[in-house]
Amino acid sequence: MHKEILVLGGTGKTGRRVADQLRNKGIPVRIGSRAASTPFDWSDTSTWKAALDNVASVYLSYAPDLAVPGATDTIREFVSQAIATGVKRFVLLSGRGEEEAQACERIVQETDLEWTIVRASWFMQNFSEGEFTGMVLDGAITLPAADIPEPFIDINDIADVAVAALTEEGHTHEIYEVTGPRLMTFTDLASEISFAAKRPVAFVQIPSESFANAIAQSAAPGEIAWLLNYLFDTVLDGRNAYLADGVQRALGREPADFSAFANRIAERGVWETDPARKLA
Secondary structure: OOOEEEEEOOOOHHHHHHHHHHHHOOOOEEEEOOOOOOOOOOOOHHHHHHHHOOEEEEEEOOOOOOOOOOHHHHHHHHHHHHHHOOOOEEEEEEEOOOHHHHHHHHHHHOOOOEEEEEEEOOEHHHHOOOOOHHHHHHOEEEEOOOOOOEOOEOHHHHHHHHHHHHHOOOOOOEEEEEOOOOOEOHHHHHHHHHHHHOOOOEEEEOOHHHHHHHHHHOOOOHHHHHHHHHHHHHHOOOOOOOOOOHHHHHHOOOOOOHHHHHHHHHHOOOOOOOHHHOOO
């Protein structure tokens, strides 16, 4: 029996793409999620052993984020169990400028595994299939962010890097800090979405307190509420306002630009507010 690659978060933004690419290459894939045929649940350690059985490599995407309190303990326990079951290679999705995420990186780095770190900037897809899609549809991206630039990345590039690290040689012990090709403020981003969607979408900066109250009232899970407040209060302070070359080093090509992403999403009708004009 050929050993499989376990894709944790295999139904999420990056994991779904990683799993699809691996399948297209004819590589046996096991999806790590609570709804999978072999369930995996981060909060239930009893599910880990079966999910790791006959697995050679792991794509580790932790939900909701490596920055949340308690993540380091969970990652340490999972990595230990994975090594005990014979896993040889780890590709860890991490975040830029997050001290807690870097602590999780060190747990992997201190092992004898063939590890690769993919340290990513903010996802472009947060505005097309994520937390802020509704804001785009409403015509106002209302967030507690100063107009600090961020090199937003297309998560298809993240998936490409992860698959290369999982299936090729030459990526062991590499930290690929992956970003898009240019810095953009939220005002820039809203302008490009407006152009692609052919309707006005504005960025509106709101006070942190208003955002926190709105999240609390939305009945979002506590971890999600904590994470969103953390990201805007702590991480989006200018510490990540620079470009990195992880995509170029891993793949030998440039990362996708936001304008290409925005045009692609608009063509699919994702940002179309008239239901009759949405693509099937």
